[in-house]
Amino acid sequence: MPVPNTLARVDEDLTAGRVPMARQRLRGLISSYPQDLTLRRRLAEVYRLYGEAPSEPWTVGGVLAGAGCLVGVVAFLAVWVIGVIALFD
Incomplete structure (x- = not known):
């Protein structure tokens, strides 16, 4: 149909x-x-x-969980970039 x-x-x-x-x-x-x-x-x-x-x-809990994940990813990338820079220093 x-x-x-x-x-x-x-x-x-x-x-x-x-x-x-x-x-x-x-x-x-x-x-x-x-x-x-x-x-x-x-x-x-x-x-x-x-x-x-x-x-x-959308719920407040869902938005906060998403924001927490975003902060975690940004922190991980910052540490990774700092580590890569330290390798070539």
Whole structure:
């Protein structure tokens, strides 16, 4: 079944309250077209709209963890560069 027809059926399923069926159709499309990011966004939207995923993709803990990793990588690179410079000194 072509993607537009399947997306129309997803909309019909959501309107009729058949959320699990709509999610299954979207997962089937994603397995057939893994490079299509709009399908993944649509599935994430369905999960968010029906309360089965966090409404915000970013959390404070996630941002702080990312910042901590960045600081660690920068510190590692600084020590590495200083070590390389010391070799040629």
